[in-house]
């Protein structure tokens with residue numbers, strides 16, 4: 001089994017942290033976008049969208065989409081449970097993971113794609129949309145601060161994939177100049193907590 005990786009990518013990072021939290025060691029192969037490696041036929045045969053991460057199983061099966069990769073790893077390696085321990089908690093983890101992905105990670109990815117030099121000439125950039133997304137992400141962080149008051153981790157105080165998704169979103173946020181405002185004490189305390197985990201640099 002191997003993971004096709006893009007080291008700075010938030011989606012690849014969430015899979016790497018998930019793997020580290022499971023205590024697994026899966027070899028990674030860094031795909032160099034700057035050399036167009038993700039557009040070569042051999043890579044497109046693994047993921048026709050040319051995106052990372054991809055988990056390739058020993059029989060050659062390729063699983064794309066970070067959430068799907070995490071699902072596979074959870075089923076193969078249930079301990080520690082990162083996707084919930086019973087039907088209600090599994091639904092809550094999925095609910096929060098989707099919220100963290102759609103409401104916070106995606107807007108921050110849009111800030112990056114629509115405002116960063118790296119994507120000039122690669123994507124059709126609409127910088128105004130990037131700025132709208134920056135504001136949207138900040139509004140959602142304010143909302144989240146109230147939601148997680150008194151919680152050690154997002155779902156029932158237990159560390160789950162929803163925390164990993166938000167953690168990777170906020171790492172990207174720092175890189176694109178969207179920092180968690182100081183007055184959001186709950187989100188800041190939560191971030192310090194996940195950043196102190198041994199897997200934070202995976």
Ligand SMILES: N[C@@H](CCC(=O)N[C@@H](CS)C(=O)NCC(=O)O)C(=O)O
Nearest residue numbers: 009010011050051052053065066067
């Ligand atoms: N929904 C996918 C998104 C994958 C994705 O967009 N990966 C980005 C890096 S964060 C990528 O590989 N971009 C390269 C490209 O679009 O050419 C997932 O969760 O894995």
